[in-house]
Amino acid sequence: MIQVKNLSKTYGEKTALDTVSFEIKTGEIVGLLGLNGAGKSTTMNILTGYLSPNSGSVHVNGFDMGKEPGKAKRHIGYLPEQPAFYGGMRVNEYLNFICDLKKILPDKKARQEHLDALFSQVGLSAVKRRLIRNLSKGYRQRVSFAQALVGNPKVLILDEPTVGLDPSQVMEIRQLIRERGKTATVLISSHILSEIRELCQRILVLKDGKLIADDSPENLAKLTRRPHQVKIRVKGSAQQVREALKDTAGLVSLQFLGENEEGTVDAAIETEEGTDARENVFHALAQNSLPLLYTYGSEASLEDIFLQLVRKQDDSHL
């Protein structure tokens, strides 16, 4: 479990974090989103004890990072944004060093069994005796990921966990995160929003060091959903669609987007706020025997949600 209370951090004049508070329970996978410079890496660095906050507190599994850093750090597995390791060490040697550093698995046999299982999980078995400096970027990322998982930590903090991996490896790593997330607390920062949507039950959005959203992707989607704005694809001509929709209740605008499929037309429709354009459009088209092939745009993608949240914040400052 991670408990963050009123975390603030400044770099000289610049405020990197401004009284950020949140809590992540065991068994939760939470995504941390924000534009570049929003404070994601600073947050992660503070959570892992790499940086100290100017004010506020971080508790990891009940241990205060400021007062008992050793005990708090023992529960954390951290994958930094830039994989960091000693290039002159072999993969197996490096992970043994991490075990020593974390003071875990003193029994050599048990340790090697644990490491072998880890190598197999992250796809490092074939290169475990190679020097890290000679590995490709993808393999280095896997080594970095493996060091975060050493000792099955109760809290995983992952900064861009799948960067540099091939698509099949990305799927495997995501599955691994999902499995670990059942018993551990996981915080992920990623610019791949589909990854966040796929993995996370909750999303934290940072903007200029402030936490501007903390909710499930579904609830965030509701906040940004605009059911009065839809796009449709109809089998028929633009003229037929215009005729069919001209008397639609609350119609504000109808804009044709062209023909993307033979014999069909795409259109963007906006009705008055508070109405659901989809229902009225469906009835109007049905009455005119114009098949509605699909409706889209009312369900916001995570990209839309993220951008709308960030823009909304900007607008509120104006």
Added chain:
Amino acid sequence: MTAIFKREISAYFHSALGFVFCAALYFFTGYYFLTYNIYNATADFSSLFTLLFPVVLFMVPILTMRLMSEDKQSKTDQVLLTSPVSPFSIVLGKYLSALCVFLLAILMTLVLAVVTEVFARVDWPLFIGHFLGLTLLGAALIAVCMFLSSLTESQVIAALLGFTASLFLFIMDALTAMVSKGFLYNLFYYLSFSKRYQPFTYGILDLSNVLFFVSIAAFFLFLTTLTLEKRRWS
């Protein structure tokens, strides 16, 4: 601390650095032994240890240049500082590894003394005094150069800073002679590594000199720990 110590020792001998450092000191030790002990047919090691003073001054920066700066440059300090190891343990582990390599390098003097013992009588209490003096000099100098290494992420700059510090220590006696009596004179006089080291080569074991080198080492280890801690607040 043990994990870091083991890793650093392994790093010294996985690269050429540990071997080159030992080989260079073995060379100078062997050369001075040949020219002073063998040619003069003497079992007195005072000259050898006196001549090793500048060698150690200029070799130690090479030994310590990567100790802290490498972690800063390759971001492995992130791995160390997010592990459940205190900054002081990190510093101590690295320091002890460098000290061990240094001891391994000056162990050649002991080997030569044992060989000499076969042919002549070595004054062992005097030799142990010499050896202790050189060890303490190395211990203090490693701490100073390690601190300098923690100030930069470039190994070259770390080495240059170390050489500058060594040069300063080397010419400190000359500086003492150049300044009139006063604060600077006293400062140079009391901080002179050479003046503190010389009594060991005369066979004088003065506790104040032992304490001087130990205090210098402790002070700079403390400063290095502070530098590491400071990174968390920057």
